[in-house]
Amino acid sequence: MRRLHSTIRRVASSDCPVLILGETGTGKEVVAQEVHDLSGQARGPFVPFNVTAVPRDMLEGQLFGYRRGAFTGAVSDAKGLIRQAEGGTLFIDEIGELSLDLQPKLLRFLESGEIQPLGERPQKVNVRVIAATNARLAELVRDGQFRDDLFYRLNVVSLTIPPLRDRREEIPTLVNHFLTVHAKQAGKFIPQLTPRALERLSAYDWPGNVRQLTNELKRIVALSDEDELVDEAHLSPIVRSAAAASPPAATDGTSVHVKLDRTLQEMYDDLERAAIARAMEQSRHNQADTARLLGITRKGLYLKRRRLGLDEGHAS
Template sequence: MTSKELSADLRTALDGVLEKAADRGEWDVLRAHAEMRFAAGEPAKEGKAAGPGTKTRFGMIGDSPAMRALYDLLAKVAPSSVPVLIQGETGTGKELVAKALHANSPRAKKRLLAENCAAVPENLLESELFGHKKGAFTGAVEDRAGHFVAADGGTVFLDEIGDMPLTMQSKLLRVLQDGEVRPVGSNVSKKVDVRVVAATHKDLPQAVKAGTFREDLLFRLNVITLYLPPLREREGDIRMLAQGLLPGICAEVGREATLTEGALEALEAWSWPGNVRELENELRRAVALSDGTIRAVDLSPRLTAAV
């Protein structure tokens, strides 16, 4: 529909909104809201996933009460810029939540950069996050912008924040307090505007008591906490996830496959300590080993024993 096809009353209302935005100098705010509402906000709409009977929202599959509660909180939190702490067991999909927060925010047009704090050695983590100057250390052959500078205006996702070394925690705290980063080997700080989303499978209050996590950093990160439930708490979602994930896994493996009712019942009977990641790997195994029809006997012995 073009502007000429708009009804007269709608054009009048729209003109009034635009005039008020101009008078108040709120063009940028209005534009950001429109982009968030009609572009980045699309993943938040309920729809059908690739598999039969699967519902998606925020790019995630599931319609259990626990997931609906998460979706409702995501819808409220995403448009803001406050720090968010995502808590959940390994394999639950915490990075998907971080991506949803970014995609449904006014920052969606800027970059989302992620770092696993448990996977990078401490001496390199500072450089990855804050950048470095040429010659700052062996191998630093040129200046490099870290994630906080490269994602300026966007989002930085710090996965497994509970495994960040204490010395790095203090440096991160300074960045969150001052809104400035100083590259390794430099004495000049740079202002940055970054939303920080952190995730962990650890009990951070307990880590504070144990002396392995700074309490002041926890207060900075824990403005809003999103809890991502494990599969065992997502009643009805295992079947939906299996059917929704299967088409993509089939394309990845290069084979077509379908799930029988017996296979679905076996999947639902398992406790899934590895959560969605374990379910994905189980489906990959089944697709590779089956003749195109995945039956309960095609699943791992530990699953069939639970039926």
């Protein structure tokens, strides 16, 4: 992460687009905000926008704005998010979900600095764009679901945020930080964790990354009493059960040697296959519900199933 923060400082001084890559919950918006705060646009607004939060037929108006009467239901003028970010930064999360018909309009804006709100004339705007995705955009380009010219225009500088399981050494610091934040917000004393509880938190894989960790700590703050030591029994069942399934640590101070006949990626792939299979079963093979259970988008689910060689049947 030190290397990432060093790159952020260098990137912030330019005005080129930035593409942030990382799994769901890794803190892509936090990184985007940091780039903005260190940039020449820091005095301007930082406007975050998640593509999946708006119905597709409303995306163009939401981004580019429109004039009253431009379409049925346009009862007043709308500035649009791009113009709201004038002089600052527009952060577009889940850029891989942007529809193909809107992608050339975003590309035109990135290349010319000009937008055309619905029902209005073209206008110049001064906005830096930072985009983010948890999808593999190169695969979307290959599959014809994302324009290659837009991909190359956004990918001038890319920042990759590693998942929390790859930076476990940061977990104790994050635990202390978020416990303090949540306790202050709740007006409570900061809970004190036993070494065993902290060990369990550090050993868990956190598929939801920092977002899942902070929700776990928010739960601990809500349920703990003043002057009560928080032990592993206070952790959520999912964290406890995962810890219980882990091989026991050596008690003589030596490390446990495990014979590895597969690569780490192969083991992660097996875990992903099992998680997807379980979610598919719980959702009765409904793609949207499966993606929701896994905390990813439908397109992200499609790409994972394709990469893992899973059966594409039962789509709904």
